Amino acid sequence: MSSVPGADKKSKLLVYSIEECPVCGQKTKRAFVVGDYVTKEAAKCTKCSNQTRVSLVYAESSKPSG
Amino acid sequence: MFNFSSVVLQVPFDTTSLISVFWIGFIVITFFYQTRLQSYLALNDISRGLNKLKVMKDKSRKEAIEYLVSVGKAPNDPTQRVDQFLDYVTIMPVDIDPAGLVGKIDHVVTTNNDRVRAEVGALLSQNNPVTVSISENLLEVATSLNMIHKIVRHFYLLGKKTNSYFTLIQLQMLMPMIIQEADALLNAVDSFKMGQPVGDGIGPVVVSKLMAGKEKRVVAKDTVMSMTEYKGRKLYVLKADGPMAYVGQPGVAIRKVVEEMGVKPSAIVMIDAALKLEGEKTGEIAEGVGAAIGGIGVEKFQIEEVATKNSIPLYAILVKQSILEAITVMRKEIAEAADKVTQVLNRVIEEKTKEGDEVLVAGIGNTLGVAQ
Numbered sequence: 001m002s003s004v005p006g007a008d009k010k011s012k013l014l015v016y017s018i019e020e021c022p023v024c025g026q027k028t029k030r031a032f033v034v035g036d037y038v039t040k041e042a043a044k045c046t047k048c049s050n051q052t053r054v055s056l057v058y059a060e061s062s063k064p065s066g
Numbered sequence: 067m068f069n070f071s072s073v074v075l076q077v078p079f080d081t082t083s084l085i086s087v088f089w090i091g092f093i094v095i096t097f098f099y100q101t102r103l104q105s106y107l108a109l110n111d112i113s114r115g116l117n118k119l120k121v122m123k124d125k126s127r128k129e130a131i132e133y134l135v136s137v138g139k140a141p142n143d144p145t146q147r148v149d150q151f152l153d154y155v156t157i158m159p160v161d162i163d164p165a166g167l168v169g170k171i172d173h174v175v176t177t178n179n180d181r182v183r184a185e186v187g188a189l190l191s192q193n194n195p196v197t198v199s200i201s202e203n204l205l206e207v208a209t210s211l212n213m214i215h216k217i218v219r220h221f222y223l224l225g226k227k228t229n230s231y232f233t234l235i236q237l238q239m240l241m242p243m244i245i246q247e248a249d250a251l252l253n254a255v256d257s258f259k260m261g262q263p264v265g266d267g268i269g270p271v272v273v274s275k276l277m278a279g280k281e282k283r284v285v286a287k288d289t290v291m292s293m294t295e296y297k298g299r300k301l302y303v304l305k306a307d308g309p310m311a312y313v314g315q316p317g318v319a320i321r322k323v324v325e326e327m328g329v330k331p332s333a334i335v336m337i338d339a340a341l342k343l344e345g346e347k348t349g350e351i352a353e354g355v356g357a358a359i360g361g362i363g364v365e366k367f368q369i370e371e372v373a374t375k376n377s378i379p380l381y382a383i384l385v386k387q388s389i390l391e392a393i394t395v396m397r398k399e400i401a402e403a404a405d406k407v408t409q410v411l412n413r414v415i416e417e418k419t420k421e422g423d424e425v426l427v428a429g430i431g432n433t434l435g436v437a438q
């Protein structure tokens with residue numbers, strides 16, 4: 001998992017990839033791995049076993065309050 | 067007989083007058099040496115900032131070299147070539163006769179971009195376009211930091227040499243903002259190395275959803291277009307070719323689509339990241355008219371020209387962010403604005419065009435980590 005310093009320097013930002021199923025719309029959030037990009041084919045959907053795609057890659061503060 | 071103590075006592079030397087003498091001295095010194103004192107403090111301040119800039123510039127250079135070696139598998143030590151690269155200059159065309167200036171700037175900038183890609187390609191032992199584009203961006207960051215350090219050092223030394231109070235004070239005032247910008251550039255290195263989408267990529271993220279699964283065609287250098295439909299309108303959607311760290315040539319692409327492919331759009335909608343003012347929220351969406359595109363101005367000029375010539379209204383949808391957020395990994399607030407931007411885009415298309423119309427939608431920005 002990669003992380004970059006947050007804007008306030010104290011909190012670290014953790015980077016996630018969101019896998020979205022185009023059929024049932026189920027979203028799964030997982031840690032970003034190098035090579036991920038938006039629209040990349042990801043794992044099969046756990047609900048309807050259709051092909052999911054990475055729909056977003058974003059960073060979030062590691063503090064639970066966000 | 068001479069009485070020593072009586073003489074001493076006659077001299078008016080009590081503590082009150084001592085303090086008075088001190089104050090008069092202090093006022094005289096500050097009156098004559100105040101600027102010198104402030105110059106000294108400014109020099110110290112700038113010198114500290116300059117050291118920080120030097121550390122940043124060295125770090126970005128080191129990171130670029132490391133990336134070329136470890137990921138790009140450069141067959142030879144690229145250090146010397148990178149150092150030459152950092153000092154490469156782009157000479158802007160003369161502007162005393164401004165007619166046709168944009169074309170000249172475009173020519174110089176395109177030449178430079180082609181040169182960078184060719185040289186980076188020659189340094190690496192592979193031609194994976196993502197790796198090449200990331201290397202290009204890392205070298206650009208290192209070049210920018212190198213340039214910032216050089217310019218600040220120039221004014222620091224000039225101010226010191228000429229003892230110029232105003233040069234030093236101006237530089238001291240600008241220093242925090244310069245450091246902030248340099249810090250943003252250095253932070254960008256981490257996101258680029260990982261191939262993560264940056265905040266500036268929000269436009270491409272939005273249009274990539276419209277392009278996914280559609281046939282793509284290259285319409286300009288590093289720029290691709292797909293066709294899709296929305297409520298009876300034919301959408302021509304374009305963005306830079308991802309997931310490479312490209313910005314493409316949206317200006318050339320829009321001109322080609324309108325003038326060479328014979329498309330007659332009733333509207334051009336541009337989606338881009340915009341710098342927020344302090345106090346504005348990250349991820350806030352703003353709507354407007356005009357060409358939403360940054361950079362040196364060439365693309366903007368081209369888009370405005372083709373839109374004016376063909377009387378096509380230009381609409382803009384902007385996502386607010388800071389400079390740091392724009393060039394480092396996309397923040398959650400920005401990513402989550404994507405769905406809202408899509409809603410705004412749909413509304414703009416519904417309000418400004420009618421069924422059967424053609425609409426051009428352009429996602430502007432660096433498309434690193436965003437394919438289509």
Ligand SMILES: [Zn+2]
Binds near residue numbers: 021046047048049
């Ligand atoms: Zn599903």
